[in-house]
Amino acid sequence: MTVDTRVRRASWVSVLQRQGAAVALALMVVVAWISFPRFGSPDNLRDIALQSAFLAVIALGMTFVIITGGIDLSVGSVYALGGVLAAYGSQWGFLAALLLPLVVCGLIGLLNGLLVAKTGMAPFIVTLATLLLARGLLLAITSEGSTTYRIADGSAFLELGRGTILGFGYPVFLAAALCVAGGILLRRTAFGQSVFAVGGAEQSALLMGLPVARTKVLVYVMSGVLSGFAGAMTAAYLQSGVTVIGVGLELDAIAAVVIGGTLLTGGMGTVLGTVIGVGLRNVIQNVINQIGTLDSNYQSVVSGAFLLVVVVLQRSLSRTADRR
Amino acid sequence: MVLEVVDVTKEFVGVRALDRVSFKLEPGEVHALVGENGAGKSTLIKVLTGVHRPTSGTLLHRGEPVVFTRPVDAQRAGISTIYQEVNLVPLMSVAGNLFLGREPRRRGLVDWKRMNADAAGVLAGYGIHSDVRRPLGTLGVGAQQMVALARAVATEADVVIMDEPTSSLEPREVETLFSVVERLHERGIAIVYVSHRMDELYRICDRVTVLRDGKHVHTGPLADLSRLELVSMMLGRSVGDIREHGATAFGVDHHAGREPVLEAKGLTSGTRLSDVSVSIRPGEVVGLAGLLGSGRSETARAIVGALPLDSGTVLVGGAALGPGVPNAMRAGVNMLAEDRKAEGIIPNLSVRENIVLAALPQLSRFGVVSRDRQDRIVDTFVKRLRIKVSSPEQKVSELSGGNQQKVLLARWLCTQPKVLLLDEPTRGIDVGAKAEVQALIDELAQEGLAVLLISSELEELLDGADRLVVLKDGAVVGELVGDQLTQDNVLAAIASGDAAAGESRAGESRAGESRAGESTAAESTAAESKAGRSGEGES
Amino acid sequence: RENQSATGGSAGPAASAAATQSSGPGCAREQIGYPKVDVKDAIIGFSQSEKEANPFRIAETQSIRDEAARLGVPADKLLVTNAQSDLNKQISDIKSLLDRGAQLLVVAPLNSDGLQPALDAAKAKKVPVITVDRKVNSKPCADYLTFIGSDFVDQGKRAAEAMVKATGGTGKVAILLGSSGNNVTTDRTKGFKDNIPAGLQVVAEQTGEFDRSKGQAVMEQLIQSNPDITAVYAENDEMGIGAVTALRAAGKTPGKDVKIVSVDGTRNAVQLVADGAYNAVIESNPRFGPLAFQTLQEFADGKAIPETVIISDDQYDEANAAAKLGNAY
Amino acid sequence: MTALALDRRRLARWLQDYGVYAAVVALLLFNIAFTANFMTVGNFRTQLIQAAPVCIVALGMALVIGTEGVDLSVGAVMALSAALIPLYLGYGPLPAVAIAIVAGLIAGMFNGVLVAYLGIQPIVATLALLVGGRGLALVIAEGRLTQLHDPTFLWLGTGDVLGIPVSVVMAGVFAVLVALLMGRTTFGRQLVAIGGNRAASALAGLPVKRTLLSVYAICAVLAAVAGVLSTARLSASDPADIGLLMELSAITAVVVGGTPLTGGRVRVLGTVMGALLMQLVRATLIKHNLPDSTAQMAQAAIIVGAVYLARERSNR
Ligand SMILES: Nc1ncnc2c1ncn2[C@@H]1O[C@H](COP(=O)(O)OP(=O)(O)OP(=O)(O)O)[C@@H](O)[C@H]1O
Ligand SMILES: Nc1ncnc2c1ncn2[C@@H]1O[C@H](COP(=O)(O)OP(=O)(O)OP(=O)(O)O)[C@@H](O)[C@H]1O
Ligand SMILES: [Mg+2]
C-alpha cells in the first residue's frame, strides 16, 4: 500500500467519523420532509435558517472555546445584554447600535479570558460568574428590567435583522459568512493550530513555545463578541432590546457544538460540525412543532428523546468509523 | 559559554531538587548529564529552558544574565529541547505537531498540502513512514519520540537539549539519532544529552556532568573516566563496592515448566496485528523483538484485552480469557504499559495510591481498604526498588521519570500475577536500579512467573529472554531459542521479507525531497522560506 | 366594579370572564381591509408562551380550547403551539401557525417586546391577532388587532387597597417580586407602591421568581432579619403560599400576625383566604376564551374593536372567599 | 527573599486547602457585624435548612466531577421524584419515598449507561435528561402542583431529630457516608483514579464502566433524596419549579469547595462548605435587601473571589 492511498482512506474515514451529526441531520430532514408536508415549504425552511443563524453565531465562538478545553456559560446572558445595548445604542445611530454591544460584550469576554488564562481558574466557574455579571448589568441598565429600549421605526439598524435576500434574512448570510471565516481561522491559520494545541495538551503547547495565554484570552473575547453580535442582530430583528431572552441558551450552544463532534475535553472539533449541530437542534424543534398536537410537557420529553437519539446515533457512527 | 548556570537552587515544597548546582555548556560540545533517578537532571534542564524558575542562582546565556519566565523565552534565545516525557499534542496530526508554531503558509493561510508533504519527507529521514495526517497519539512512544526529535532539530537553535531521547528507541533509530547529533555537532550546535545508557554516552559525548541528590559532583572530559568510575560517582559509592557484571544483570536460563500458562493464538486486529501467536510457560521469560511499530506493544495489549481483536484467542491455563482488562487481571495476567504518562501513572494520586491501585481489591475487605496492609506493601517496594520519594504520600507526578517507572513496576509486582507482560520495564531507569529490576525479573521467573519482555535494548532482550519471538509489521517472522539468541539472528529475522516495504519507503522520501525543493523556489514570505529550509535540511 | 359575565349565562369559573371595554378609536375590518373570516369556519391558531405547568397557563389554554369546542370549531381547526418560554420559538411558532393556514390568531405573548417579526408576518397575510393576558408594545389595529387582558398596574393598585384594608394602613411590608425583567413584575410593583399610604413602609423587596419554593426561602430569610414585618405583598399566589409556609414554620400566624395579599386567584390561595390564613387575593383572570372568540366574531361582523379590552378581575377576601371558591382556578 | 517566597507559597497552599473555610468565616463575621438579627438560633436553623438540599445534591455531584464528568440532570431528577410522591403517598409515606428514590436510581443508571457504556460525553448525556426529565415529571403530574397533607411525610420537611431539622441531619449523614466512601473504600479510591487517568485505570484492571455507572447512580439517588426533602419542606409536589437550576448551584458548591472540574480529586468537606458559603452569600444579599441586579453582580464577584483563593497553583 502506498502512502497516498493510506492517506486518502484515513481522511475519508475521519470525514465520516466527524460527520456522524451530518448523517443524523440528513436522516432527520428526510423523515421530516416525508412526514410533514409543510416542513419543506420555503417559509418554513427560511424560518429554520433564520432561527439557526443566531444560535450558529454564538455556537461558533463556543466551538473555539471548547476546542481550547474551556467552556463559556456566559453566552446566554451576554447575548441578552448585547441585544439590550444595541437597542439602547440605536438612538445614536447605526454605528453606536453595533459597536456598543460588541465592545461591552468583548470586554466581558476579555474578563473571562484573563481570569481563565492568567489565574488558572476553571472556565466553568469563571463564566458562570460572568453569566451572573452580565445578567446583573442588564438589569442595572434597564432599571431592574422595567425599561425596554425600542429601536425606532425606520432606523437603519433594523435592516441588520430584518432585511432579506431571496427571502432569507440578513442574519443568515452574516452567520454563514462568520462561520466560513471561523472555519478558515480554525483550520488554516497559526492561531487555529494553537487553539487545537492548547486544548489537546496545554502543558505541551506551553513547552512548544505557543502563546497559550494569548490564545485562551482571544477565544473568550471572540465568544463574547460573537454572542454580543448575535444579540445585536436579534435586537434588530425583534426591534427592541428584550430582557428575557437567552436564558439557558448556553446549553443549547454547547449541545450543538458537542453534537457536531467537538470534544468537550478539547483538542478536536470543526466549525462545520457545529453548524450541523445547530441545524439539528432547530430541525428537531421544528419537527416537534409540526407534530402540533403534543401537550407542552410532552414536547420537552420528545426533545430530550430526540437529543438522546441523535447523540447515540452520532456516537455509534463515529465508533464504527474508529474501528476501521 | 553558550549557556551557564551558577549556583542554582530549585526547591519544590518539601524537596530540594537542585542544590547550588553550576553547569557550563561550551559551544559545539556534546555534554552528557548523568545521575541516578531523581538526581535532578530533568529539573536542571527545566530551569535552563524556563519551565521552572530557580529558587536562587543565575542563568547566563552567552555570558549575559537572563531570566526565562516561559519556555518561549528560551526558545527565542535559541534553546531547543526534547523533554523526557513526550510533550506533543496527541489528538493533533503528526504533521501538525511537527510544524506547530511555524506552519508553512500560502497567501497567509496554512498550506496543509505542503505541510503534509514536507512532514512526510522530514519524517522519512528519521525512519518514520506513517501517515502524517493521523493523530500523533496513535503512534507508539518510540515513533512519537522521533517526531519530537525532528521537531526540536528543525527549529533554528544553537543549543539542543535531549532528555533521555533514546529511552524507547530501537538500535536502528538510535543510529538515526546519532547521525542527527553528528550533523548538529558539525554545525557547531551545542548539545546537552541525558541518558542512562552508558554505551551511548561514551559514543557521542565529549564532556560529562554528574549530579547526585541535586548536587553537582563532577564535570570533566568523559574519556578520562572509566564506566566504573562514572557509575561510582553517580551512586556515590566507591569503585570497589560496585559489582561488575555484563551489560545486564540477568542470570542464566530459567527452569521453565512444560505446559504453557498462557497461549495466545492467531491474534488479529485491524492492520496492526495479523495472526500473532505467542505462548509462555511458567518460569519462562519470552522476549518480543522487532523494530519500532512492529506491533510488540500491540501484541501485549491484545493479550491483556486492551486492544479489540478481530479474531484470535488467549488461553490462560487452558481456559479462554473473556474480553477486557479486568478479566485478564482476574486470571492473573498483568501488563505494564509502555507509555507511563498516558497509560501508567495517575498523576494527582500519591505514590502509595499508585502502587496499590491494581491490588486494591486484594487489600480490602468488604470494599473497605486496609491502610496497614497498604503501608506494608508500599514500604517493601519503595525499599526494594529504591524509589526516591520524600514520603509515600508525595504526588506521583512530582517524581522523576525513572522513579515513576519504578512505581509502576511496583504496582504490578504487588498484585502477585501469574503472567506479567512488561513493555519496556527499564525505560528511563538508572543503571543501579536497572540491574535491580533485571535481577528481580530473573528471580520472579525462577519462582514460576511467566514473563513477556519487550525492550528496545537488544542486550536486555538477548540476555534476559529464554526465547525470542521476532515481529515485523504486526506478524511473527521468526522465533529464536537457546544458542540462536544473537544480535545477528534477530536482525536477520527482521530483514527477511523486507524488500517490498523498502521499495515503497524509498519512493516516499523521494517525493518528500522534491516537494521540499519546490517550496524553496516558491518563496513569498520569510516564514515560508524558513519552513522550506528546515524541510530541506532534514530530508 | 363589574363582575358580570359579558358572554352570557354560562355558569362556573367562566362566569367571571367579564369585560370592561376601554375606549379608543376602534378598529374596524373594512378600515384595514382584512377579509371576513367567520370564527366557526376558520382555522384558528393559539400560541401559548409557557408550558402549561401552572394553574394560570393551564386555565388559559383550557379556556381557549373549551370556548372553541363550545362554538363547534372542529378540533383540527384549532392549532395550539407552546413556546416553552423561548421568545424566538414563539416567533417561529406564530409563523408556523400562519404557514399551516391559521386565519385568526390568539397569542399569549411571552414578553411585551420582541414579537414584532411575528406580528409583521401576520399582518402581511392579513390575519388578525389578538394578544391575551399581556399587552405588546406595538401599534394596535396596525400591528395587532387588540389586547384582551388585565391591567397589571391596576392589579397592584387593588392589592394596595386590599392591603390597606387588612392592615389599617400602617405596618411594615415585604414585597415578594416576580421574576426580574418581566413587565408583569414591573407593573404590579408600580401599582402597589404608588398606592400605599405613608403608614405602610416597604422594608424589603426581593424576587421570589414567581415560584413557591423561592418565595418560601426568601420569606424565611426576611422573617429572620426583619422580625417586625407585619404584611407581605406577593406578586403571585405561589410566592404568597410559600410565604405562608415560611411564616408558619417561624411560629407566626399568617393572616393575623402577618397580613398577606397576593395576585392571581388560584384555588390554593383562595382556599387559604377562606381558611383565614391569607387576607386577600386579587384575581388575574386567565379565562380569555369567550372574550377572545367573541371579539374575533365581532371583528368579522365589521364592528369596531377597541384597542384594549380589559377583562374584569375578581377579588377574594375574607368576606367572599368561601362563597367564591368555585370560581378560583 | 527565599524565605519570603516560601512563606507566600505556604500561604497559597494553605488557602488552597482552607480557602472555603476562611471565606465562610469571613462572611459570618461580616454578617455578625453588619446584619441585624443574625446571631439567632432561628437564623442559623434557616440557613442550614436551606443549604441542606443543595448540599446533598452537591455531594453526589462531587463524586461525578471526581470522575471528570458532570451531571446536569440533577434538577430534573428532583422534579421526577417530586412528581412521583403524590401518586404513591396513598400507600403510605415509606412506599412513596422508596418509589421516588428508585426513580432516581433508574435515572442515574440511565445516565451511567450513556456515559460509561456508550461513551457519550457526560455533559450531553445528562443534558438529554435535563431537557426531557422535567417534561416527564410534568407529564406525570399533569402539569399541576399538588398540595400534600400526609403528616408523616411532611415531618421530613418540618420535623426535628434531637433538635436538629431532619434535612440537616440527612445532609450530615450523607456527608459522613460520602467522606467514608471516598476515604476508606476501594470504590472511592478507584473513582479518583478513573478521574485522574482513565486510560491508565482501565489498563490497571479497574472496573471503569461499573464505577462510572455507580457514580451516576449515586448522584441521581442523592438528587432524588433532595427532591423528597424539598417536597416535604414545601408541603407540595411542584415538579415545574423544584430543583430548577440546581445543577448550577451544585456544581458551584463543589467547585467553590475546592474540587477541580478536571477530575481525580474529591473534597467532601470542602463541598459541604461550598454549599454553606453559597447559602450565606444568598442570605446576606437578601438580608441587605439588594436589588436583583446588584445581587447578581455581587454573587459573581464572590464566586470569583472564593475560587481565586482556592485555585490550584502551578508549581514552578
Ligand atoms: N514538580 C515537582 N514537585 C515536587 N518535586 C519535584 C517536582 N519535580 C521534580 N521533583 C523532585 O525533584 C527531584 C529531581 O527530579 P528530576 O526529575 O530532576 O530527576 P532526574 O534526574 O531527571 O531523574 P530521572 O533519571 O528519573 O529522570 C526528584 O526527587 C523529584 O521528586
Ligand atoms: N516507524 C514507524 N513508521 C510507521 N508507523 C509507525 C512507526 N513506528 C510506529 N508506528 C505506528 O505506531 C503504532 C504503534 O506502534 P508501536 O510503536 O507501539 O509498536 P511497537 O512494536 O510496540 O514499537 P515500540 O514498542 O518500539 O514503540 C503502530 O500502529 C505503528 O503503525
Ligand atoms: Mg528526568
Ligand SMILES: [Mg+2]
Ligand atoms: Mg511499543
